Amino acid sequence: MSKPRLYAGEQLRDLRRAAGLNQRAMATRLGLSVSYLSQLESSERPLTASVVAVLARHYPQALAAIEGEAPARRLAAINAALGSDAGARLAEERPEVADRLIALHEAARAAEERLALAEETMTTGTAARLPWEAVRDWFHEAGNYIDPLDRAAEALAAELGAIEGDATLLTALARHNVTIGSDRDADAPTARSGDGTLVLNAALPAESRRFQLAHRLAALSFPDIVATVIEASGLESEEARRLLQIGLANYAAGALLMPYARFRTSAREVRHDIDRLARRFGASFEQACHRLSTLQRPQEEGVPFYFCRVDMAGNVTKRHSATRLQFARFGGTCPLWIVHEAAAIPDRILVQHAETPDGVRYVTMAKGLVKPSGRFTRAPRRYAVALGCEAVHAADFVYADAVDRTGPPTPIGTSCRLCPRPDCDQRAFPPADRRIAVEPETRRIVPYRIV
Structure with a gap:
């Protein structure tokens, strides 16, 4: 009997993310095309002998783990394809049939993604991405987890000790010869830096002020790591690379204020109660939500969440999904999704039990937020954030207690053109x-x- 084909999409993604590479950089290192690597990562294609050989040359330990975990991976993949544990017997007794079914399942998902991309290209009239779109997609392809930066921020947090209030951050910035100024003009930027000075808008809430201090400290502490990630990003335009630089500093600031292991442990202790996490780590509600979506460190993953921010017009201004739910790259979302109602009802948490067309059920928490403008003649920013997980993780998600999951879920989709x-x-x-x-x-x- 021939050796069963080896599908290792999830493991290849984890390996790439651990190396801090995007798909283009990883493909270059392995001597593959980006499209072929994408097919390998989606398990649309198995590892061939030549790919196994190059993996053995660059990542021998990772390859050994991949080959040793093949039966367990096959079982997980077949259960995902069938939607039940009925795949266990098939995976054990007929692995070649199971592999073929998995490939068909992944091919169907890949076809849906290609349809989504074609639809979005048709809608925008061009396949070229604007700089902010390229950076947004880069973070998505990286799994919203940047390993070298996350670990460096965690190490710095351990060195600084408990970060309570601004004092610890101010002391650390002073070591970089940074002095702090304040601007009371309501129209002043949130923060601006230069010539050893960081000037903050006096109207910033306490948690936003702390984040800006952490942002500046991260930018000064990790320039080499940030430069290496940007160089490997494959982003071509200077605007995109500068946006990525800002995004990486934002990422590092969140990782500094909410260190990975401690934050992940705390999140599980409180069943991902965002208000309790925000209070414990001195973060805003949105910052805590965003950090939960980044807990994808290989072998130390948190609950896989999707996270997004939606404005009053339904535009998705932030998005990431570690679940099977995927967002449309452009435009709005399903009008039945609870996040739209939340945007109109600030400071109230809404919860929804929903099901996507592929039969997967999710529990979503959404909250409308308002950021004051500082004056009457300038409208405040109003938007909503949403955080959700697949219903199988409901026991670890405190918000799931607020909905009856025995009844029919709300049928939602990605967007109307894709539903x-x-x-x-x-x-x-x-x-x-x-x-x-x-x-x-x-x-x-x-x-x-x-x-």
Whole structure:
């Protein structure tokens, strides 16, 4: 009997993220094309003998672990494909059939992703990404976890000791000969630095002030790590590289204020109660949500969450998913998703039990937030953040206690153009890959029928 083919998509992604590389840099190192590496990481293709050989040359220990974990990975993948533990017997008794089914399942998901990209390209009229889109996608491809930066920030946090209030950060900045100034002009930038001075807007809330101090300290403490990550990013435009520099400093600031191991342990202790975490680490609600979405360190992963920020117009301004739920790269989201209601109701937490068209169920927490502008004539910023996980992790997510998960979940999708549901009354557009039937003699809420 021939040796079963080896699919190792998840392990390859973990290996790449641990090395701090994006797909382009990893593909260059392995002598592969980016598209082929993407197919390997999605388990659309198995590891060939030549790929195994190059992995053995660059990452011998990782390859040994991958080959040794093949049966366990096969079982996990087949269960994901079938949606139940019924795949256990198939994975054990007919591994070649299981591998083929897994490949088909991953190919179907890859086809959905290609459809999404085609739809978005059609919508925007161009396949070229703007700098901020390129950086957003880079973080997504990196799994929203930057290992060398995260570990360096955690080490610095341990060196500084407990960061309570501003004093610890101010002392650390003084070692870099940085003095702190204050600007009482409501229209002044949040922060500006130069010539050894960091000037902060006097209207900043305490947690935002601490974050800006941490941001500056991270930028001064980890310039070599940031430069290395940027160099390996594959981003071509100078604007994108500078945006990535800012994003990496933001990432390091969050990792400094909420060190990985301590934050992950605390999160599990309080069942990911965001208010309690924010209070314990002196962070804002949004900062704590965002940090929870980055807990993807190999072998030390937290609960896989998706996180996003949505403005009052439904635009997704931040997004990341460590779950099977994926966001559309452009435009809004499903109108049935609770985050839209939360945006209109500030300072109230809403919870939703939802199901996507692939049958996966999620529990989502959403909260509307308001950032004051500092004066009456300038409108405050209003938006909502959402954090969610697959329902199988509900026991670790305190917000799941607020919903009845025995009843029918709310049917949601990625976006109307990518959602195949034929009977949604909230649909704004028909799905891009389906025909519609228009029947003038029949009156419906949506003026067409999907066929």
